[in-house]
Amino acid sequence: MSRGANSTKESVEGSGIKASRSRLRQAAVPYVFLAPFLILFVVFLILPLAYALVISVFADKLVGGTVFVGFENYAQALGDPAFWGGVRRMIYFGIFQIPIMLGLALVFALLLDSGAAWFTSVFRLGFFVPYAVPGVVATLIWGYLYGPTFGPFSQIADYLGLPAPAFLSDAWMLPSIANIVTWEFTGYNMIILYAALQAVPTEVRDAGAVDGARPWQIALYIRIPLIFPAILLTGVFSIIGTFQLFNEPSILRANAPGVITSGYTPNFYAYSLAFVNQEYNYSAAVSFALGAVVVVFSYVFMLVTNRREVSA
Amino acid sequence: MNVRRLVGPVRFTGPLAAVVLLVVLATGCGSSEGPATITFWSWVPGIKDEVQLYNDTHKNVTVKYVNAGQGAAEYTKLRTALKAEKGVPDVVQIEFQYIPTFTQIDALADISQYGANDVKNDYVDWTWSQVSEGDKVYAIPQDSGPMALLYRKDIFDKYDLKVPKTWDEFASEAKKLHEADPDTYMTNFAANDGGWLTGLMWQAGSRPFDVNGAKISINMNDQGAMQVANYWQGLIEDGTVSTDPDFTNDWYAGLGKGKYATWISAGWGPVFLKGVAGESKGKWRAAPLPQWKAGENVSANWGGSTSAVTAASEEPEAATEFAIWLNNNEKSVNMLTTESNLFPVQKSKLNSPDFVNARLAFAGGQKVNSVFIDASNNVDKGFEWSPFQDYVYAQLLEKVGDAAKGDTTFPEAMDKVQNSVTGYAKEQGFKVQ
Numbered sequence: 001m002s003r004g005a006n007s008t009k010e011s012v013e014g015s016g017i018k019a020s021r022s023r024l025r026q027a028a029v030p031y032v033f034l035a036p037f038l039i040l041f042v043v044f045l046i047l048p049l050a051y052a053l054v055i056s057v058f059a060d061k062l063v064g065g066t067v068f069v070g071f072e073n074y075a076q077a078l079g080d081p082a083f084w085g086g087v088r089r090m091i092y093f094g095i096f097q098i099p100i101m102l103g104l105a106l107v108f109a110l111l112l113d114s115g116a117a118w119f120t121s122v123f124r125l126g127f128f129v130p131y132a133v134p135g136v137v138a139t140l141i142w143g144y145l146y147g148p149t150f151g152p153f154s155q156i157a158d159y160l161g162l163p164a165p166a167f168l169s170d171a172w173m174l175p176s177i178a179n180i181v182t183w184e185f186t187g188y189n190m191i192i193l194y195a196a197l198q199a200v201p202t203e204v205r206d207a208g209a210v211d212g213a214r215p216w217q218i219a220l221y222i223r224i225p226l227i228f229p230a231i232l233l234t235g236v237f238s239i240i241g242t243f244q245l246f247n248e249p250s251i252l253r254a255n256a257p258g259v260i261t262s263g264y265t266p267n268f269y270a271y272s273l274a275f276v277n278q279e280y281n282y283s284a285a286v287s288f289a290l291g292a293v294v295v296v297f298s299y300v301f302m303l304v305t306n307r308r309e310v311s312a
Numbered sequence: 313m314n315v316r317r318l319v320g321p322v323r324f325t326g327p328l329a330a331v332v333l334l335v336v337l338a339t340g341c342g343s344s345e346g347p348a349t350i351t352f353w354s355w356v357p358g359i360k361d362e363v364q365l366y367n368d369t370h371k372n373v374t375v376k377y378v379n380a381g382q383g384a385a386e387y388t389k390l391r392t393a394l395k396a397e398k399g400v401p402d403v404v405q406i407e408f409q410y411i412p413t414f415t416q417i418d419a420l421a422d423i424s425q426y427g428a429n430d431v432k433n434d435y436v437d438w439t440w441s442q443v444s445e446g447d448k449v450y451a452i453p454q455d456s457g458p459m460a461l462l463y464r465k466d467i468f469d470k471y472d473l474k475v476p477k478t479w480d481e482f483a484s485e486a487k488k489l490h491e492a493d494p495d496t497y498m499t500n501f502a503a504n505d506g507g508w509l510t511g512l513m514w515q516a517g518s519r520p521f522d523v524n525g526a527k528i529s530i531n532m533n534d535q536g537a538m539q540v541a542n543y544w545q546g547l548i549e550d551g552t553v554s555t556d557p558d559f560t561n562d563w564y565a566g567l568g569k570g571k572y573a574t575w576i577s578a579g580w581g582p583v584f585l586k587g588v589a590g591e592s593k594g595k596w597r598a599a600p601l602p603q604w605k606a607g608e609n610v611s612a613n614w615g616g617s618t619s620a621v622t623a624a625s626e627e628p629e630a631a632t633e634f635a636i637w638l639n640n641n642e643k644s645v646n647m648l649t650t651e652s653n654l655f656p657v658q659k660s661k662l663n664s665p666d667f668v669n670a671r672l673a674f675a676g677g678q679k680v681n682s683v684f685i686d687a688s689n690n691v692d693k694g695f696e697w698s699p700f701q702d703y704v705y706a707q708l709l710e711k712v713g714d715a716a717k718g719d720t721t722f723p724e725a726m727d728k729v730q731n732s733v734t735g736y737a738k739e740q741g742f743k744v745q
Contacts, residue, residue, distance in 0.1 A: 062416055062700065063526045063741030106554030149556075150565035170717055258713025259558045262706060275388050276702045277736070 055215040056284035073285035082263030083286055087243075087293055089174065090265060092240040097178040102234055104182070105189035111220050112190075113197040124194070133226060139251040142180045146255070162311060168256040177248045185241070189234045196230035232305055236298050243294045246271070266290045335657055344732035348630045349374045350402035353390070354619075355382035356454075358652045362644045366637060373630045375403075383407065384702070394419055394624070402625040405636050406451060407617040408442045409507065409697045412523060412621070415450050416699035421621045424449045426632035431640055438693035439657040443618050444545065450620055454634045455654030457578030457615030459511050460602050462585065465574040465676065466595045467496065475599045479543060481604045486552035489619075499574045500566070501544055502558035503716035506705030507614055512544075512576070513537045514612035514630045515696050516604055521698045528699070529739055529745040533723075533731040539604065541722040548716065555716035564588040576601070578614040579655030579684040594676045598683040611687035615655070655684060698733070700740065707732050 033040075042185040059069045077083055090238065108127055111117050145151055145169035154164035159247035167176045194300045200223055224231070246267040270290065274283035326573035352375050363377040378401065381387045387410060394417070406414060414420050414532040428449040432440055439453040463475060471492045476482035486498030502508050513520070518536030522529040531537075547553045550557060554572070567574055575581065585596060601611050609672055618637040621628055638644050645661050648654045661667055663686050671677045698704050710724040711732070720728070737744050 059740070061741035144561060147562045147565075149562050149571065150569070151562070155580050255557075255562070257709055258555075258716055261710050261713070272706065275384075276706050278391070278700070278702070 008044050012161065052287060053282040055281050056288060060280075060281055069281075073282050076282065077286050077289040080286070082261075082265060083269055083289065084262045086266040086269050087290075090243050090245060093178060093245070094239060096175075097181060097236045098235065098242065100178075101186050102189055102231065104186045105234065106193055106224070106231065108186070108190045109193035109197055110223065112194055113217065113223075116215075122181055124191075127190050130183050131185065131188040131191075133184070135247040136251060138184050139180055139248045142176075142183075143252055143255045146252075168252070168259060170259050173252070173256065175261050177245070177252065180248050181241075181245070185238075189238070192234055193227060193230055194244065196227035200226045202294045217242055232302070235301060235305065237302075239298050239301055240294055243267070243290065243297070266293070328669055346629045347372050347374050349376060350369060350621075350627050350631050350634060351376045351378060351627070352403040352634070353378050353380040353401040354405035355379055356384060356405065356617075356648070356652050356654065359648070362638060362642040362647050362653065365647070366634060369676050370519065370637075373627075373634060375634055387702075389645060390414075390419070392716055397624070400622050400624040401640075402627055402631040403619050403621055405454075405617055406620045407615070408439075408453075408456075408509070408613070410703050411443060411692065412617065412697045412699045413701045415445075418623055421623045421625060421628050421632075422448045422450065423452075423621050423628065423632040423635070426621075428452065428632060428636065431636055434640060434658055434690055436657050436659060436662065436691075438613070438691045438695075439616070441693040442695075443620075450546045451618035452620075453618050453657040454587060454615045455580070455648065455655045456640045456688060457511075457580050457613055457655060458470075458684050458691055459515065459576065459578050459612050459614050459669055460581075460676060460687045461574055461599045461601055462577045462581055462596050462675075463574040463599060464572075464592070464595050465597045467570055473573070475597075476602045477600075479602045482548060483543070483552070486547060487550060488549075490552040494590050496570065497554040497572050498552055498557040498565065499572050500554045500558065501548060502717060503555060503712040504709050508558065508576070509540075509708055509712060511578070511612045511614035512540045513667040514692070515539045515601060515610055516632070517692075517725045518609075519694060519696065521696045523696060523699055526741070527743045527745055530698075530734050531736060532704075533726040534735055535724050541726050545715070545722040548718075548722070568592045570595075578616075579688065580615060580653065582655040582672055582675055582680050586648065593674050596675045597678055598675060598680040600683060600686060609686070609690050610692070611690040613691050616655070617732050650713070655688075657688075698737075699742075700736065703736055704729075704733055707736075 057068065057070055058066050059073065060066045078303055108123075112120050117123055133141075145153060148154060148164060148166060148168055151167075153167070157164045166172055191300055204222055204226070205218055208222045213221070244267050245265045249260045249264045249268050250271070253264075260268075262276065263269040266286070267290065270283045272289045273279045273286060334336065350373060354377070359379045363375050366373075366375055380389045380401075387406065390400070390404060393401070406420075411420070424444075424447055429447065431452070431622045432449075435453050436456070439456055443449060443451040443453055467473070467489070468475065471489050473489055474481070476485050483497065489496060489498055510520075513536055516536035516539045518531075518534050518540070520530065520532045520537065531539075531598075544553075546557060554566075556566065564695075567575060567585060568591045570592070575585070577585075582596065586593070600609065601711065603610060619638055621631040621635055625631045639648070640658065642660070646657060646659050649656050649661060649667065656662055656667070668682050668685060670677055670681055672680045707729045711720070711728045712722060714720045715722040717727040734744055
């Protein structure tokens with residue numbers, strides 16, 4: 001409002017009200033448009049989270065009912081070997097699976113984008129199709145393929161007189177799951193990276209070519225650095241996805257019940273606590289602890305990669 | 313024309329919906345006026361025909377059938393409904409071993425007040441003791457799974473094995489078979505299957521739980537259980553039995569192709585096998601469960617379920633009447649047995665010549681029912697389940713699973729199960745004795 005305006009009190013007030021009204025209206029407009037999202041966001045995300053937070057500080061016992069326990073559930077989660085065992089397993093999983101998956105996705109994306117491959121659209125679709133297969137169905141298919149005695153791989157090994165590969169054994173379960181996840185999500189990540197590559201101006205690439213850079217040099221020093229933010233994005237998505245691994249182990253459990261224990265992945269542990277042990281409150285606390293772990297790892301990843309980006 | 317046709321029905325949905333709503337309201341509220349409506353949850357295949365028969369023959373009560381999933385899936389939904397205090401069915405399918413789990417949270421009505429005890433003597437004794445506590449009755453038994461041995465006659469003939477009468481013989485025949493053919497196993501030890509393991513221990517005299525309100529005694533590693541554990545540990549170490557989990561595709565294929573010479577099974581087993589291992593038709597036979605002491609005749613139960621009335625039901629009397637009719641009416645019981653393929657618990661059915669003498673082509677025309685009827689008559693009725701059976705099964709799966717992998721031994725696993733179950737019971741507020 002113009003402070004030094006030389007006019008009567010009334011008119012100042014009048015125009016002030018008008019101005020503030022229209023300002024108010026202006027300020028309100030974005031929220032009106034945001035309202036549908038905000039309402040759904042609050043109802044389906046914030047409120048359930050708040051509810052989970054509330055129940056996580058209680059304990060509901062079969063004998064004695066519900067009692068307030070404060071942070072007892074969280075203290076228990078922090079010292080729970082089953083929970084940390086699952087987290088550790090997911091860290092191993094991520095260290096090997098994420099680089100392989102993103103590496104493959106990047107190579108495929110570069111190949112498709114370079115135009116070196118024939119039938120680009122066929123390959124693009126082919127790589128992407130596994131993502132369109134529901135995770136449950138994909139795991140059922142792989143579960144059948146992995147069958148220790150009568151699965152096709154075992155049958156082939158048997159035919160050749162080789163020992164049957166023990167895909168569902170204790171030692172091989174994690175790589176077997178990693179294989180399914182890689183199969184499912186390489187195409188998805190490839191599409192993100194491919195889209196980013198498509199946005200790289202051709203001039204930059206041509207300039208490199210004119211300067212005598214070989215195709216692999218163009219890829220390594222020009223195209224990849226330019227899509228680094230997209231690679232970072234797929235990295236964060238993959239870290240979150242890894243800690244939330246659930247479908248694959250919970251379905252493969254039917255094939256190898258002794259191998260996939262209730263604490264195999266932290267997410268599956270939270271599920272088992274709630275729906276097998278009936279410990280809903282503790283399950284809520286474990287879920288929040290898992291959320292904290294995901295935040296920490298995603299943040300550390302961004303911190304490390306950002307620094308590298310700056311120094312490079 | 314087309315447009316009108318499309319518009320026509322749309323315009324009428326308003327009033328139509330209102331009428332439907334009114335009807336629903338009328339039936340929902342005026343219990344004294346119109347017929348009572350009760351909801352029935354069950355996963356038994358084909359049971360909607362029995363419900364249909366009931367609805368056709370009863371004017372005062374209408375049963376609405378819902379398939380809310382099998383076993384654990386249904387229990388999860390039931391628990392959700394109980395917590396929400398909304399949408400709880402009136403009658404619900406519950407397996408024997410989960411009745412204490414649900415009575416513990418006061419989910420089931422005591423239906424003795426609606427005359428459930430009148431039909432007590434129609435049921436095999438041990439099944440009735442599974443659904444009752446003194447004079448209190450929490451469900452009507454529907455079917456059972458008395459245990460017996462299913463064996464492959466072709467494999468037994470080929471390797472000249474004799475049908476084992478004792479567990480010692482079972483072990484020696486297992487050795488003989490595996491030495492003759494390293495790719496064939498006497499059976500599979502299904503460490504994943506808490507119900508099956510419990511059946512074996514039940515036969516050996518294990519009585520892991522004694523529940524008395526908030527007091528509970530837990531003996532998961534009692535003498536009977538340890539007898540079973542030591543015995544199977546020996547077979548696992550010898551490698552004469554496989555440690556494949558049961559109810560997987562690989563296991564079905566193994567049963568069909570003759571990887572296992574026997575399946576320690578239950579009354580519902582032969583018909584189930586027909587479904588999952590059809591290619592082995594005619595090769596199976598049934599024999600009594602091997603015994604711990606020669607000359608004895610002790611069996612156990614694995615599986616089977618009941619129809620329970622929920623405490624939240626607003627029509628407990630009608631619900632009880634339906635639960636009894638479903639599992640007592642001659643026509644209904646016949647349908648349950650022949651169409652839904654359940655192994656009966658009703659004495660009349662177990663004694664009826666058509667059931668006793670039925671020959672099963674899948675078992676080479678053997679009168680398999682008679683083997684399982686004998687088994688049913690030899691189930692001890694003193695067996696009690698825990699009030700948190702999901703947890704117990706989960707612990708058995710994990711700890712005994714480690715034994716099947718060789719990370720620990722079966723007897724050690726039972727000690728661990730004992731510890732974790734005791735810890736859980738204390739955490740849940742029970743007084744553990």
